[in-house]
Amino acid sequence: MSYITDAPNTWCEGCGNFAILHSIRRIIEEYEKNGSKKDEIVLVAGIGCHGKIADYLNINTVYSLHGRAIPFATGIKIANPDLKVICCVGDGDSYAEGLEHLLFAAKRNVDITVIVHDNRVYGLTMGQYTPTSPDSYHGKTNPGDGKEKPFNPLKLLLCSGATFLARGYTGRMDQLQKLIWSGMSHKGFALIEVLQVCASFYDKSSFYDRHIYEYQGDSGDINEAFILAGEWDYNSDSDIPAGIIYEEIRQIFEERFEYETTDLKSRRKAVIEYFGL
Amino acid sequence: MSYITDAPNTWCEGCGNFAILHSIRRIIEEYEKNGSKKDEIVLVAGIGCHGKIADYLNINTVYSLHGRAIPFATGIKIANPDLKVICCVGDGDSYAEGLEHLLFAAKRNVDITVIVHDNRVYGLTMGQYTPTSPDSYHGKTNPGDGKEKPFNPLKLLLCSGATFLARGYTGRMDQLQKLIWSGMSHKGFALIEVLQVCASFYDKSSFYDRHIYEYQGDSGDINEAFILAGEWDYNSDSDIPAGIIYEEIRQIFEERFEYETTDLKSRRKAVIEYFGL
Amino acid sequence: MGEKGSEIEILIGGKAGEGINRAGQVIAEILSEMGYYIFMIFDHPSLIKGGHNYSIIRASEHPVGGIKRKPDIVLALDKNTIKLHEAELSPHTVVIFNSDKVKNAEGIGIPAVSIVDSAGGVPIMINSCLIGAFCKTAGLEWSDVEQILLDKFPVRSALNLDIARKGYDISEVKFQLIRAGENRAKLITGSESLGLGLCYGGIEGYIAYPMSPASGILHFLSSKKDEFNLKVFQPEGEIAAILMAEGMACCGCRAAVGTSGGGFCLMNEGISYSGLAEIPIVIINSQRQSPSTGAPTYTAQSDLPYAISAGHGEFPRIVISPGNAEQAFMWSAKAPGLAWKYQVPVIILTDVTLNDSLYSLSPETVINEDYDYGYKEVDEGPYLRYRFTGDGISPLGFFNGNSGPVKINGKTHDESGISTENPRILEKLAEKRIRKASIIKRDMEGEKCVLRSGNSNSGTTVVSWGSNGPLCSELCSRLKIRSVQPIVLHPFPEKQFETAISESSKIIVVEDNSTGQLSELMKSYGFFSDNRILNYSGRQISLETLEKRLMEVI
Amino acid sequence: MGEKGSEIEILIGGKAGEGINRAGQVIAEILSEMGYYIFMIFDHPSLIKGGHNYSIIRASEHPVGGIKRKPDIVLALDKNTIKLHEAELSPHTVVIFNSDKVKNAEGIGIPAVSIVDSAGGVPIMINSCLIGAFCKTAGLEWSDVEQILLDKFPVRSALNLDIARKGYDISEVKFQLIRAGENRAKLITGSESLGLGLCYGGIEGYIAYPMSPASGILHFLSSKKDEFNLKVFQPEGEIAAILMAEGMACCGCRAAVGTSGGGFCLMNEGISYSGLAEIPIVIINSQRQSPSTGAPTYTAQSDLPYAISAGHGEFPRIVISPGNAEQAFMWSAKAPGLAWKYQVPVIILTDVTLNDSLYSLSPETVINEDYDYGYKEVDEGPYLRYRFTGDGISPLGFFNGNSGPVKINGKTHDESGISTENPRILEKLAEKRIRKASIIKRDMEGEKCVLRSGNSNSGTTVVSWGSNGPLCSELCSRLKIRSVQPIVLHPFPEKQFETAISESSKIIVVEDNSTGQLSELMKSYGFFSDNRILNYSGRQISLETLEKRLMEVI
Ligand SMILES: Cc1ncc(C[n+]2csc(CCOP(=O)(O)OP(=O)(O)O)c2C)c(N)n1
Numbered sequence A, B: 001m002s003y004i005t006d007a008p009n010t011w012c013e014g015c016g017n018f019a020i021l022h023s024i025r026r027i028i029e030e031y032e033k034n035g036s037k038k039d040e041i042v043l044v045a046g047i048g049c050h051g052k053i054a055d056y057l058n059i060n061t062v063y064s065l066h067g068r069a070i071p072f073a074t075g076i077k078i079a080n081p082d083l084k085v086i087c088c089v090g091d092g093d094s095y096a097e098g099l100e101h102l103l104f105a106a107k108r109n110v111d112i113t114v115i116v117h118d119n120r121v122y123g124l125t126m127g128q129y130t131p132t133s134p135d136s137y138h139g140k141t142n143p144g145d146g147k148e149k150p151f152n153p154l155k156l157l158l159c160s161g162a163t164f165l166a167r168g169y170t171g172r173m174d175q176l177q178k179l180i181w182s183g184m185s186h187k188g189f190a191l192i193e194v195l196q197v198c199a200s201f202y203d204k205s206s207f208y209d210r211h212i213y214e215y216q217g218d219s220g221d222i223n224e225a226f227i228l229a230g231e232w233d234y235n236s237d238s239d240i241p242a243g244i245i246y247e248e249i250r251q252i253f254e255e256r257f258e259y260e261t262t263d264l265k266s267r268r269k270a271v272i273e274y275f276g277l
Numbered sequence C, D: 001m002g003e004k005g006s007e008i009e010i011l012i013g014g015k016a017g018e019g020i021n022r023a024g025q026v027i028a029e030i031l032s033e034m035g036y037y038i039f040m041i042f043d044h045p046s047l048i049k050g051g052h053n054y055s056i057i058r059a060s061e062h063p064v065g066g067i068k069r070k071p072d073i074v075l076a077l078d079k080n081t082i083k084l085h086e087a088e089l090s091p092h093t094v095v096i097f098n099s100d101k102v103k104n105a106e107g108i109g110i111p112a113v114s115i116v117d118s119a120g121g122v123p124i125m126i127n128s129c130l131i132g133a134f135c136k137t138a139g140l141e142w143s144d145v146e147q148i149l150l151d152k153f154p155v156r157s158a159l160n161l162d163i164a165r166k167g168y169d170i171s172e173v174k175f176q177l178i179r180a181g182e183n184r185a186k187l188i189t190g191s192e193s194l195g196l197g198l199c200y201g202g203i204e205g206y207i208a209y210p211m212s213p214a215s216g217i218l219h220f221l222s223s224k225k226d227e228f229n230l231k232v233f234q235p236e237g238e239i240a241a242i243l244m245a246e247g248m249a250c251c252g253c254r255a256a257v258g259t260s261g262g263g264f265c266l267m268n269e270g271i272s273y274s275g276l277a278e279i280p281i282v283i284i285n286s287q288r289q290s291p292s293t294g295a296p297t298y299t300a301q302s303d304l305p306y307a308i309s310a311g312h313g314e315f316p317r318i319v320i321s322p323g324n325a326e327q328a329f330m331w332s333a334k335a336p337g338l339a340w341k342y343q344v345p346v347i348i349l350t351d352v353t354l355n356d357s358l359y360s361l362s363p364e365t366v367i368n369e370d371y372d373y374g375y376k377e378v379d380e381g382p383y384l385r386y387r388f389t390g391d392g393i394s395p396l397g398f399f400n401g402n403s404g405p406v407k408i409n410g411k412t413h414d415e416s417g418i419s420t421e422n423p424r425i426l427e428k429l430a431e432k433r434i435r436k437a438s439i440i441k442r443d444m445e446g447e448k449c450v451l452r453s454g455n456s457n458s459g460t461t462v463v464s465w466g467s468n469g470p471l472c473s474e475l476c477s478r479l480k481i482r483s484v485q486p487i488v489l490h491p492f493p494e495k496q497f498e499t500a501i502s503e504s505s506k507i508i509v510v511e512d513n514s515t516g517q518l519s520e521l522m523k524s525y526g527f528f529s530d531n532r533i534l535n536y537s538g539r540q541i542s543l544e545t546l547e548k549r550l551m552e553v554i
């Protein structure tokens, strides 16, 4: 059975989303080769160009709402902690509209893997600026007057309590695949911030190609992680580390909900007992 | 004219909110003594016990929505950058429901002064846990099972780009008043995180009295600020620095909107010209 | 000395934080044990300590739906209680007051502070003292109440009982309240009943952000989560709440959310998602007074058209508004099944009166109703989450590996759940929803959507909804006129409603809002009202006032 | 060779990213210059590059309200354009195609790629080449179009013109399009017209988060912000957007927001805030197909009851739905004044068809309307933000020091703006809103809320709203039946509507939704429709199809 659906792919030529799609596809292939079942995976997508990945992958998916993939994913984990949940979200989607949810998922250490397709623009709505656009970016809705500095999402996530943090690049698919794999293997909240080329509105491939370097140091120290996360501020022309930035093991949130699921009957019995009947 | 309205005060006896109320009242008094007018100040409040301050202060106020004081305040600054805007918000209010707005205001460096009445519970709705409750706190809706670590709001705000950050304590009103004054004097986004005693649901006064110390070091270095902000994690029993944590000058957001306001006529004329008439 | 055979009304008032609600509950329990039907309101402003809180307990041999605001006995913990309720007192009202705090009052003064102090108690025990005094005043035998009191004081029972006894001894007999019958009822708040109903209906998860007056459900379910094996969680806000619950539903886990006005607003996008993606979900919207933050602890019935149209675009839904604990249990137990069967959002509209009031509930009458709706399960062949079927309902598959990939989608999609903007499929999708809506409308006529009571031969019909239903029912029974309460409000039960009001010469609609929302809804179905009695003071109208206003128009 | 006297329809199609919309606009400009009335739709799926985009330009001597989907000329940039529109072609349709890309087609092949290449142009200039070819085919003189083309190619004008000329030369004359009159119209999209209207109405701020189909307004206003001295901003989401705009309003700065379905949901709490705190605000909700994310670039009229009841609690509001650029300008220019005068939210309902289509607008007819409403200014004495007045409207003070402290409050409040839960004040507040609502209803009857056209003596009346208004108007004029379009939908202009439909023997309602939302609204006011023509394919119904469906029921 194919891992890709028949849905016509409507991403632009040269779009970095293809690299993410195929990284995930390959990982699922691996999974099944290793004896797991793809039905144990659920992919939750936001709304934007990135979200179309839900149409393209022939697996369980929730094509959710703009900015709201994370609460859906959290609900899925509350209901069934055994499912592997991947969230494919956009930068507008998860760093603007849905930022709050993302930080709370990190805080709670929900065991999900979030892949941020960070093309640093709102792709699907025609290239407006996002929280990671540099302050010089002049989109259809902002002047690029240097007055809004970008967020550094890695720092925000470190502060929020993310237990796995990595940065990848769609121009380096092999590394990307490994990072996503590591994120999925991590028990707890994992986020892979993917610098994704947007061929139509923000094609920084040559910039990224020049500045991104592979980081392979120790990733267990939060202070070093901070320095590493801060090496590039999403605004300047410095070098950009890609790799695992931070990794830590902490109790996961959904353990709280590991009740034995009861059937309707026993729940009704509990109510009847409550009534003292 | 009195700075306090006739509205009956309905805070509990011993509530830390009184210290915040009177700190602000005194500051406004100072302002007027210095020749400024209290009509140039607007206080925007969230919803919660803290929000009642809008009823008590006899100044311009917006008693806004739960979690949404910040966007109101931002709109006010966009409309009229000359107004001094103070936001009195709660920890549930601004670190949960409205966290996103808060971080974006810091990112943009909107020139407002945010006072967080951080009593570490939802006061008005009967003491449920908030994002700054310790993981052992067992409220009406959570087990206190150690599975949800608190946010460290200071760190989050530092990462978001806050240009003035301080911590105060309602048990030390003189310092508190100075901190708020400094925040208001700061040109840019200022946040005073106030550890506020909740007499009814979370009275940590003796803990705070023991652990809080006055910090008066240099506040210009972001790395030191980070260390300082991290000294207490809102969970453990370590010492707690109070004072100005960080201060920096950066271009403010609303400068972008410093147009000369035009009257209706000239705006209409512009449209007619656009039509080429 | 007054005789109190069939009913009594008691008001107890004091400051927030003094345990008024709890004390009222104990009194209610005593009267319930004596076989009375109970209705108790709890009136409290939005603050934690101070201010003025009060409960009014009405107990009667007959089912009670409201209060009279003519208390027979007033228990005043402070002066305010007497001052603020002066107009409600009648010459026969007996005021029992804490004479250590209230001076110059008429009635039975109890030096409760001194009694508690000398017994070595804590301030909250003043309540026990006054409750003891009340028992004497009402003419109850100590031997009758002793055991009940002991049960109702879970901590430091002996000391409490001792203090109560002192209050009893010092008080005077003013009424002779007689046993009304066997007690078989359970006293329960609307919030508790909603929570229990949800559990009985099979809810496995309840996700909510605190908001008056819905918080009671959250607190109750949270405290019972282990007993009921429930997943209860308070997330960062209402948007997250509803979407987490929908995420749970995608796994086959029934979930509900509860909130009030502003939180309901925030859930609208999630409701619309449920509409297009066909996610079953139960949403309780506990109405409070006025738009925006309004008056959080005061009542209203003002979100009816909103509940019917909330969320953009067109999709089927069910809107239900129960009126007391019994109805609340039954319909919150039905709601998950209905949501599941039709894969739609089910909205339960409640209000402050229902959520916060205490009711007599007879568990036997509700637990044996039919709550099993079932749902269309996955069958053979390749699974299509949104398969086009005759009734618009597709087999419901979950993320459990039983059916191959399940594709949930909030964009317009084909049968498999893959996005499409094909005009023919857009039409088919809309028709799927339309078909489903008409199936729901048809099926719901099989439920008891409209309650009738009072004198069904009367030409005068009072129509009301939600918490006003039982109120009108009680009054109409007494006045021998007809009372009609639609519980299901959308799809509007046209046939049942038509039957219920048939041959009315005059229709009067009673509502807690200022525009006549039910009356307008009726109008759009061709049912015209002759009069509207609208109340928007934030307090449920009293039986006396309602009677007066009814008399003006009958 | 066909003669084209009074009208022509042209379809141009290709891939997203190939500039189809722009090319269509240039053709529309040419025809507009020749004195034709223009209506052009732009059909595009939700993607950036590839897929299939097309524009249909209809030009006529008479005002146009829709398209026929029977193009006289097709400009095909790719094969898909011919394949997907095959059914719409008639024997007399002339297909001009890019013969470098499309093989085996009938019609006029233009080797556009080679022409552009050899001229040293870039791919986007293929459009210029085909536009040139079109001019020849339509029978236009080169001398007539040269100057227009030059104006419409703002960059590299000479090269574009050169390429267009090559296309012109290689093409064949098939029609003889004659000048229809003097051009006095401006071509403008609905989005632009809404933006211009807002500015003309005195808006100083526009805060919006991108969302199709409302983004066009944001992009337009952002690009013109210096010209119009506007504060335009894209914040973190729609919740922030509306509340920032309300914050601006508190400073006396008129502000508007624009969004679509899901974003409108998120704004509901802010709308309710505006209702209670009496903040003037204009909200544009550009409707798109289906609930949830739905089909973002396809049309619907399915938020009507929602717009009327959005936000919890009861409060007055105005809901307006303009149908073309002219109406859009007029009503978006009125909206800020109305919001301001009554201190209420004004909701403008538009749709994909209106936002994205291109219209002929005669500026003179709109700019001289009366848009000055004024508002109740602060007077002497201590200022009370919510003063109780006879008409429910309080003097409007701002944070400008002119009136002493101004207390805005989203909780129930007294006249000064301080919170209260006093039952008497809750009643007064509700009555204030009710009074205001009835003043608004009364005043609005003085506006032209209902448009009539066609044959007003006909017993057959077609009622439609929003972008279907002009469509039905055109068709009804031709069929000599009556067309009625309510523009103001809430408060429903009962009197005007009654007059407009009076003496109809048959009422047919045409809507882009699946439940007949206007028809239901009419019903609730006692106006019954005999037939509904509902269309929910996401595309506005064509004149031809509408005629056919009308004929079935007349
Ligand atoms: C509530 C809501 N607001 C706005 C939109 C419109 N919208 C759709 S996609 C999008 C931007 C997507 O940007 P991003 O998340 O960065 O994804 P990308 O397209 O770049 O992959 C927006 C604003 C929406 N669908 N829902």
Ligand SMILES: Cc1ncc(C[n+]2csc(CCOP(=O)(O)OP(=O)(O)O)c2C)c(N)n1
Pocket (backbone or CB within 6 Å): B046, B047, B048, B049, B050, B051, B065, B066, B089, B090, B091, B092, B093, B094, B117, B119, B121, B122, B123, B124, B125, B130, C209, C210, C211, C212, C238, C262, C263, C266, C293
């Ligand atoms: C949208 C919304 N959700 C929930 C509420 C209910 N609510 C009112 S106050 C409050 C909690 C306040 O907590 P916090 O912000 O910490 O303020 P405190 O009372 O502790 O000062 C909540 C949840 C509301 N008013 N609006």
Ligand code: SF4
Pocket (backbone or CB within 6 Å): A010, A011, A012, A014, A015, A016, A017, A049, A050, A119, A123, A124, A197, A198, A199, A200, A201, D048, D049
């Ligand atoms: S617009 Fe950008 S992100 Fe979207 S599909 Fe095209 S290249 Fe990819």
Ligand code: SF4
Pocket (backbone or CB within 6 Å): B010, B011, B012, B014, B015, B016, B017, B049, B050, B119, B123, B124, B197, B198, B199, B200, B201, C048, C049
């Ligand atoms: S509940 Fe806590 S925060 Fe609220 S007024 Fe009382 S002491 Fe203060």
Ligand SMILES: [Mg+2]
Pocket (backbone or CB within 6 Å): A048, A090, A091, A092, A117, A118, A119, A120, A121, A122, A123, A130
């Ligand atoms: Mg993006």
Ligand SMILES: [Mg+2]
Pocket (backbone or CB within 6 Å): B048, B090, B091, B092, B117, B118, B119, B120, B121, B122, B123, B130
């Ligand atoms: Mg708090």
